[in-house]
Amino acid sequence: MCTKAPFFFLAPYLFLFALFWAWPILYSFYLSFLNTRVYPWHLEPAVNWGRLLQDPFFWVALKNTLFILAVQVPLMLVLALLLALALNSALLRLKGFYRFAFFAPVVVGAVAYSAVFRLLFNTEFGAVNALLRALGHPGYDWLYTPGPAMAVIVLALTWRWTGYNAIILLAGLQSIPRELYEAASLDGAGPWHQFWHVTLPGLRPVLVFALVLSIIGTLQLFTEPFLITGGGPGNATMTLGVYLYQQGFRSFNFGYASAIAYTVALLAAGFSFLQMRLWRER
Amino acid sequence: VKRRRFWLSLGLHGLLTPLALLWLAPLWLMLVFSTLPEHEIFRVPTPLLPGGGFFENLASLQADTNFFRALANSLLVSLLYTLGGLLLSALP
Numbered sequence: 001m002c003t004k005a006p007f008f009f010l011a012p013y014l015f016l017f018a019l020f021w022a023w024p025i026l027y028s029f030y031l032s033f034l035n036t037r038v039y040p041w042h043l044e045p046a047v048n049w050g051r052l053l054q055d056p057f058f059w060v061a062l063k064n065t066l067f068i069l070a071v072q073v074p075l076m077l078v079l080a081l082l083l084a085l086a087l088n089s090a091l092l093r094l095k096g097f098y099r100f101a102f103f104a105p106v107v108v109g110a111v112a113y114s115a116v117f118r119l120l121f122n123t124e125f126g127a128v129n130a131l132l133r134a135l136g137h138p139g140y141d142w143l144y145t146p147g148p149a150m151a152v153i154v155l156a157l158t159w160r161w162t163g164y165n166a167i168i169l170l171a172g173l174q175s176i177p178r179e180l181y182e183a184a185s186l187d188g189a190g191p192w193h194q195f196w197h198v199t200l201p202g203l204r205p206v207l208v209f210a211l212v213l214s215i216i217g218t219l220q221l222f223t224e225p226f227l228i229t230g231g232g233p234g235n236a237t238m239t240l241g242v243y244l245y246q247q248g249f250r251s252f253n254f255g256y257a258s259a260i261a262y263t264v265a266l267l268a269a270g271f272s273f274l275q276m277r278l279w280r281e282r
Numbered sequence: 283v284k285r286r287r288f289w290l291s292l293g294l295h296g297l298l299t300p301l302a303l304l305w306l307a308p309l310w311l312m313l314v315f316s317t318l319p320e321h322e323i324f325r326v327p328t329p330l331l332p333g334g335g336f337f338e339n340l341a342s343l344q345a346d347t348n349f350f351r352a353l354a355n356s357l358l359v360s361l362l363y364t365l366g367g368l369l370l371s372a373l374p
Contacts, residue, residue: 091291101302125324
């Protein structure tokens with residue numbers, strides 16, 4: 001009798017979980033095996049998963065996503081670590097102002113800041129090219145050449161998320177016990193040694209957390225490339241998220257979109273697992 | 283030692299202040315652009331100080347998109363979402 005009571009109390013939650021979480025997840029897995037390009041939809045496993053392997057657009061999207069993962073995420077996390085150390089330093093005054101400056105981008109809606117970035121990187125009238133010209137450089141056609149367009153995406157992402165990661169790391173820094181630093185300096189360790197042997201090991205779980213969050217965020221990246229460059233020029237900044245959107249909501253090919261979504265989820269799970277294994281406490 | 287601390291602190295501020303201003307620049311320009319007519323936004327050099335057109339811009343935004351209705355919708359959704367989330371998460 002007693003064993004049934006908890007499930008009764010959990011029922012509202014379990015019902016909502018089943019309806020809005022479990023069902024869509026399972027259903028989209030089923031969808032990925034259907035041919036949804038003809039009506040009625042029918043089971044044809046090779047049509048989506050087979051296409052994925054030989055679809056050049058998918059590979060371009062995957063390549064762009066992995067590029068951002070390999071370049072932007074390390075850049076941002078190193079910058080965030082340096083920022084967190086600076087914000088935690090006893091030498092810094094006006095901490096509130098600096099914290100506000102670097103965290104403010106998180107509060108701004110992605111659509112609003114994307115519009116401003118499009119203006120800033122406008123070829124003829126943008127502030128960035130105006131600055132470059134003042135320095136004697138002709139400037140770039142930022143949004144309409146592949147390399148610079150990718151650079152804009154990387155810069156926009158870095159601008160938006162560095163402060164967020166710095167605040168997470170700052171919380172981690174402040175949770176390292178002061179006694180460890182005291183003991184280290186009594187043992188004659190300078191700031192450099194303290195950083196490598198006290199700060200970094202103490203920060204490891206928080207760093208891994210920030211890394212895994214960033215990896216998942218990058219693999220699902222959609223907003224910035226979609227709004228700032230539209231995935232272009234050509235497909236130069238098309239990410240897996242943008243390609244998924246195109247397949248699902250432009251072509252209404254839900255089966256193929258589900259297959260892409262499952263690939264992204266598997267990649268995210270794989271990368272996260274790898275990071276947690278790699279950086280595990282020994 | 284005290285003198286060394288002073289120079290270190292000065293260096294840290296000298297490094298961090300330009301970076302902080304760079305981080306605030308897009309937000310500042312967003313504010314400036316919201317107060318200028320469209321042709322002023324595309325002026326070279328980029329305008330750095332706000333003008334007096336904020337309420338005209340707001341009026342045309344409201345006329346084009348019924349912005350206050352959108353704002354009210356967002357407010358309602360975020361309110362209901364927060365209440366619903368709190369309620370569901372706090373269920374026994």
